[in-house]
Amino acid sequence: MKHIKPIFEYDDEDIRGLMGDMETIGQGPMKGWLIIITNKHGLTTGEIIIADDWKEAQMIYDKNGTISGQGVHLASVLAAMKQNSSLIAWDIIDDFKARVYTKGYKKWDMANPYATVEILDTFFSNSRTVMSNMSVNALMMPPGITELKKV
Amino acid sequence: MKHLREYEEQDIKDLMGDMKTIGQAPMEGWIVSISSFDVDNPSLGTKYYAITADNLKEAYAMVSEDWIYEEEDLVSFVEDIDNFTELSEKINDSTDQQMGFVVLGVWEGLRPISKESESFIIDGINPFEAGRILSQKFSNAQSVMTANPRGNTE
Numbered sequence: 001m002k003h004i005k006p007i008f009e010y011d012d013e014d015i016r017g018l019m020g021d022m023e024t025i026g027q028g029p030m031k032g033w034l035i036i037i038t039n040k041h042g043l044t045t046g047e048i049i050i051a052d053d054w055k056e057a058q059m060i061y062d063k064n065g066t067i068s069g070q071g072v073h074l075a076s077v078l079a080a081m082k083q084n085s086s087l088i089a090w091d092i093i094d095d096f097k098a099r100v101y102t103k104g105y106k107k108w109d110m111a112n113p114y115a116t117v118e119i120l121d122t123f124f125s126n127s128r129t130v131m132s133n134m135s136v137n138a139l140m141m142p143p144g145i146t147e148l149k150k151v
Numbered sequence: 152m153k154h155l156r157e158y159e160e161q162d163i164k165d166l167m168g169d170m171k172t173i174g175q176a177p178m179e180g181w182i183v184s185i186s187s188f189d190v191d192n193p194s195l196g197t198k199y200y201a202i203t204a205d206n207l208k209e210a211y212a213m214v215s216e217d218w219i220y221e222e223e224d225l226v227s228f229v230e231d232i233d234n235f236t237e238l239s240e241k242i243n244d245s246t247d248q249q250m251g252f253v254v255l256g257v258w259e260g261l262r263p264i265s266k267e268s269e270s271f272i273i274d275g276i277n278p279f280e281a282g283r284i285l286s287q288k289f290s291n292a293q294s295v296m297t298a299n300p301r302g303n304t305e
Contacts, residue, residue, distance in 0.1 A: 042186025042253040089195035111184045111255045116278035
């Protein structure tokens with residue numbers, strides 16, 4: 001136990017340093033992606049994926065997502081669907097840092113901004129920065145909305 | 152005259168009723184989530200109407216004003232309208248389905264901050280920003296939308 005101290009002896013700086021060290025050896029928090037699709041009926045859905053990298057994220061999406069069975073070229077598939085008017089618009093937003101240490105997928109209807117904020121804040125530590133620098137305080141959502149389908 | 156804390160819910164309702172009878176009713180508020188469409192310019196995401204008005208007909212007229220460009224009597228345009236979905240259908244028909252909007256959800260019972268009639272369209276692609284603005288428009292926006300996450304259909 002030469003290098004390991006009881007947990008209460010670590011201060012915040014030690015823990016941040018340790019987290020940084022973990023990231024340098026590829027053991028940092030998992031990454032997240034948000035896929036936004038507005039379908040031809042005008043309904044906008046949000047889908048988040050938590051994975052180690054984009055390739056793995058696409059594989060998770062391929063099994064669970066709205067547009068499944070298309071392989072790992074999601075952007076191309078979405079672009080083609082827009083081209084043939086199967087959907088109105090789409091976007092893939094990356095750079096999210098996951099709060100959870102499990103890979104997963106979740107889909108929801110984006111008609112309510114407070115629900116969307118709750119979901120993004122639950123699963124990502126930097127969602128406000130990624131989406132904008134704005135913030136919403138003291139959210140209250142019914143239980144169940146933040147359940148993640150583990151994969 | 153009682154202390155404010157001595158008023159019960161029913162007292163407050165009666166007082167509001169009295170205010171209405173003398174033409175001093177508080178403004179009403181609605182949030183309508185929509186998907187706007189323009190065949191030449193498709194857009195991503197939900198948008199929100201944040202409407203403060205004296206009554207529903209005025210709310211319909213203010214929404215119509217954004218879409219009806221011809222010199223049309225807005226009062227008669229909304230005369231036979233009973234809900235926001237009907238309104239969207241009439242507006243879409245008036246543009247030959249070239250542009251307009253689909254109603255996704257309607258929330259009523261909002262308490263407006265503004266003391267005057269107003270209508271805003273808020274882009275919802277950034278939910279943090281949309282929530283912040285809606286909370287600026289209505290003091291109870293978050294609790295109303297949280298209690299009924301999808302809103303009413305009309």
